[in-house]
Amino acid sequence: MPRVRDAHGEGVDAVVIAVASGKGGTGKTTVAVSLALMLGDVQFIDCDVEEPNAHLFLKPVLTEKTPARVMVPEIIEERCTHCGKCAEVCAFNCIAVIPPNAGLKGGVLVFPNLCHSCGACSLLCPEGAIRESYREIGVVESGQAGAIRFVHGRLDIGEAMSPPLIRQVKGHIDLNRTTIIDAPPGTSCPVINALEGSDYCVLVTEPTPFGLNDLVLAVEVLRVMGIPHGLVINRCDIGDGGVENYARQNGIPVLMRIPFDRTIAELYSRGLNIVEKDGDYAEKFRALFKDIKNHYETDCGHQRKRGHG
Amino acid sequence: MKQIVVISGKGGTGKTIFTASLAALAPSKVLVDCDVDAADLHLLLAPRTVERHEFRSGKTAWIDPALCIACGECADACRFDAIAESGDDFEVNPLKCEGCGLCARICPVEVIEMRENLCGEWYLSETAYGPFVHAKLGIAQENSGRLVACVREAAKDIAHTRSLDYVIIDGPPGIGCPVLASLTGTDLAVIVTEPTLSGIHDARRVLGLTRHFRIPAGIVINKWDINPEASRKIEALCDEEGVRFLGRIPFSKQVAASLIKARPYVETAQDGVADAIRSAWNKIDSEPADKDCRSS
Numbered sequence: 001m002p003r004v005r006d007a008h009g010e011g012v013d014a015v016v017i018a019v020a021s022g023k024g025g026t027g028k029t030t031v032a033v034s035l036a037l038m039l040g041d042v043q044f045i046d047c048d049v050e051e052p053n054a055h056l057f058l059k060p061v062l063t064e065k066t067p068a069r070v071m072v073p074e075i076i077e078e079r080c081t082h083c084g085k086c087a088e089v090c091a092f093n094c095i096a097v098i099p100p101n102a103g104l105k106g107g108v109l110v111f112p113n114l115c116h117s118c119g120a121c122s123l124l125c126p127e128g129a130i131r132e133s134y135r136e137i138g139v140v141e142s143g144q145a146g147a148i149r150f151v152h153g154r155l156d157i158g159e160a161m162s163p164p165l166i167r168q169v170k171g172h173i174d175l176n177r178t179t180i181i182d183a184p185p186g187t188s189c190p191v192i193n194a195l196e197g198s199d200y201c202v203l204v205t206e207p208t209p210f211g212l213n214d215l216v217l218a219v220e221v222l223r224v225m226g227i228p229h230g231l232v233i234n235r236c237d238i239g240d241g242g243v244e245n246y247a248r249q250n251g252i253p254v255l256m257r258i259p260f261d262r263t264i265a266e267l268y269s270r271g272l273n274i275v276e277k278d279g280d281y282a283e284k285f286r287a288l289f290k291d292i293k294n295h296y297e298t299d300c301g302h303q304r305k306r307g308h309g
Numbered sequence: 310m311k312q313i314v315v316i317s318g319k320g321g322t323g324k325t326i327f328t329a330s331l332a333a334l335a336p337s338k339v340l341v342d343c344d345v346d347a348a349d350l351h352l353l354l355a356p357r358t359v360e361r362h363e364f365r366s367g368k369t370a371w372i373d374p375a376l377c378i379a380c381g382e383c384a385d386a387c388r389f390d391a392i393a394e395s396g397d398d399f400e401v402n403p404l405k406c407e408g409c410g411l412c413a414r415i416c417p418v419e420v421i422e423m424r425e426n427l428c429g430e431w432y433l434s435e436t437a438y439g440p441f442v443h444a445k446l447g448i449a450q451e452n453s454g455r456l457v458a459c460v461r462e463a464a465k466d467i468a469h470t471r472s473l474d475y476v477i478i479d480g481p482p483g484i485g486c487p488v489l490a491s492l493t494g495t496d497l498a499v500i501v502t503e504p505t506l507s508g509i510h511d512a513r514r515v516l517g518l519t520r521h522f523r524i525p526a527g528i529v530i531n532k533w534d535i536n537p538e539a540s541r542k543i544e545a546l547c548d549e550e551g552v553r554f555l556g557r558i559p560f561s562k563q564v565a566a567s568l569i570k571a572r573p574y575v576e577t578a579q580d581g582v583a584d585a586i587r588s589a590w591n592k593i594d595s596e597p598a599d600k601d602c603r604s605s
Contacts, residue, residue: 022347024320024482029507050483051318051514053507071388091368091409118409119388157517160454160486185320185482188346188446188453192404208568210325214347220448225404238565260562262535269505269536 015296016179018198018227022214024185026204027234027258030268031285032182033057034275036148038285043177044145046152047194048184049138049165055152056271060145068153068165069134071117075108079129082106086121086130095121113160138165142172149177166193187217192225200296201229202255202288207239212246219252230295232288235260255291256284310468312476312495313593314343318511320482322503323531326564326574327586328479329353332438333573334590338475340436341464342443343457343491345429350479353573356434356441364431364444364459366452368408368423370401376420383412383421404449428452431460433467438573440467453481457490484518492518498526499555499593504539512543516550526552529589533557555592558585 019032033054036044046054055062073086073095084097086108094114100106112135122130137159142151153169155162162184170193173179183194195201201222205215215231222229231247236257247254258264264274275282315328328350332340342350370391372383377398384392384399391405392412401412413421428451431444442464444456461478468476480491492498498519502512512528519526528547533540540557547554559581567577575583 021320023349024322024347026321048483050485050488051320051507051511053319053510056506056510089410089414116407116409117388118407118411119386120409120411120414123386123411124414155485157484157514158489158521160489162483162485186344186346186453187448188487189451190483190485191346192449196404206565208565209352209571210349210568213349213352217347217448224449235565238562240569265532265535265560268507269503269539271506 014176014178015199015293016173016175016181016197017292018181018183018195018201019204020183020191020195020201020218021185021204022187022218023205023211026206026211027232028185028204029053029057029182030264030273031202031204031232031234032180033273034281034285035289036180037273037275038282039178039289040147041177043149043151043174043179044182045169045173045179046182047166047169048182049153049155049162049169050184050190052152052154054182055150057273058145058148058150059271060143060148060150062141062143062150064142066140067136068138068140068168069136070115070164071119071132072112072115072135073110073121074131074133075110076129076131079127080108081127081129082108083126086125089120089124091118091120092116116161117164137161140165140169140172149174162190163193166190170197187214187221191221195222195225195227198227200292201227202232202292203229204232204234205243206235207233207241207243209240209242211239212242215243216246219250228296230255230292232256232258234258253295256288310474310476311497312478313497313499314478314480314491314495315499315501316480316488316491316515317482317501318484318515319502319508322501322508323558323564324501325349325353325479327499327501327529327531328477329573330575330586331477331590332436333575334587335475335477335594337473338439338477339464339467339471339473340439340441341460341476341478342441343460343478343487344481345444345453345456345460345487346446346481348443348445351434351441351443352568353571354436354438354441355571356432356436356443358432358434360433362431363427364429364456365425366428366455367426368410369403369406369426370408370410370412371422371424372399372401373420373422374398376418378418380417383416386411386415407451426450426452429456431456431463433463439473440471442467454486454490457487461491484514488518492522492524495524497593498524500526500528501531502528502543503532504530504536504543506539509539509543509546513546516552527555527593528552529555530557532560534559553592553596555589556585558582
């Protein structure tokens with residue numbers, strides 16, 4: 001399945017909106033889930049495969065479960081001459097070749113945890129002695145939460161690399177439907193893989209020095225990726241004016257401000273979402289979606305070079 | 310020398326605020342910020358940077374546009390979808406390139422160069438609380454796990470040369486690569502969690518990780534009074550899993566407000582939050598990490 005629509009501006013109705021943050025715990029999942037609940041007929045893609053949480057709030061019935069597999073090399077012993085080519089070409093140091101010595105048979109050690117599945121070893125083995133085999137790193141689960149189509153991934157405990165699983169989760173995106181992506185925190189590879197191909201990114205932040213520090217990093221990533229973005233300032237009344245100033249100086253629209261409310265925190269703790277309990281919030285999130293679409297369509301939608309390549 | 314890492318699974322549970330307070334409470338230590346892609350600890354420690362080092366790791370492919378014959382073999386071979394046609398040429402998308410070098414090896418005219426990445430910087434700083442090793446991953450760079458390993462190595466050296474008792478590590482959220490790099494070889498993982506469904510869900514996964522690597526773990530519940538019932542469940546979980554319960558910190562709006570003071574929380578307030586952090590530290594400090602959960 002293509003990850004990005006190719007037509008110019010077509011399917012503008014079906015935007016891919018990512019919700020990200022830089023700093024963790026600012027309310028990404030709350031905002032993403034609220035948007036999905038308000039819109040109803042959308043797909044929700046939880047890309048935080050290390051710590052997926054959205055299912056706790058959307059409570060989908062998960063009907064499909066696919067193991068997420070990555071390619072790893074498997075040595076065909078009888079063909080291997082222990083020439084060492086595979087170890088030489090592996091940029092990730094996951095193959096060690098022990099040459100035959102003093103009558104002892106040689107061997108090849110593969111460390112699958114380090115493998116990035118690039119295929120260099122199997123392609124470049126002069127003897128054709130490396131077969132592509134697979135190993136599981138987690139699962140992709142999908143199902144329905146009412147009208148919402150839900151997909152998430154769960155990385156197995158002890159696995160280091162989430163990007164391949166994130167890419168597999170995103171393989172389930174149907175580009176003809178509006179999509180909400182719940183991204184992992186941070187600014188490195190997992191986030192970039194989650195955001196890649198999105199039309200718009202909502203950055204959820206909090207008005208504290210921590211929130212600001214991580215927001216600046218997240219904005220820099222979005223600029224590099226060429227993804228238009230706006231802010232939701234959560235707990236907008238608990239910190240200082242740093243985030244608002246930064247947004248103003250950098251021309252980043254503030255799409256929504258959510259004041260601190262202990263009720264939201266308590267509902268959240270029980271896996272409940274504010275829009276299910278409070279009509280005002282439902283209205284606010286509906287307005288947020290409209291705002292996002294306006295920004296996407298008027299400011300950026302048609303000039304933007306699609307983020308694939 | 311003992312290495313203590315503060316992690317959480319879920320982001321935003323209060324790791325850094327807790328770690329900064331340990332900086333003020335622990336007597337003899339080096340501090341390390343291993344959340345290299347969203348580092349915040351420096352904001353509370355007023356560091357004076359004395360050394361700055363480049364961090365180079367991994368490579369990115371570069372196709373010489375003048376010499377490329379546009380055969381497309383590289384694009385076909387790339388498993389990361391990182392090479393695409395761009396006008397008459399082929400171009401590498403550095404965000405997608407994982408640096409495997411396959412393209413450079415198979416290019417029939419040998420015009421692909423693998424260029425070393427400058428992935429970020431790391432710093433050695435002095436603070437009022439002791440030496441501090443921290444880093445900044447470059448924008449949209451990879452290899453955060455290796456950068457974590459690099460700052461931890463530097464911190465361990467300092468602990469040895471200055472004969473310090475503790476290496477105190479502020480860890481990243483999640484359970485992936487930088488978390489594994491922050492956790493390996495530590496003597497105690499302090500898991501800061503919150504009494505929410507997500508907090509518990511994520512703490513369970515982190516506990517799975519500490520068990521997997523046989524690292525003794527302790528749990529601190531932050532904002533426990535947001536949901537007292539869920540807090541009791543977490544305490545029960547500690548019993549079940551043979552994990553040390555290090556205490557519960559009440560919710561206070563003062564905590565977020567205090568960040569502006571740019572100092573460890575225990576130095577800015579005398580309240581229930583500060584008391585709870587102090588008591589958690591006393592538990593960590595009084596029980597030698599070696600003797601308890603290591604065997605379980």
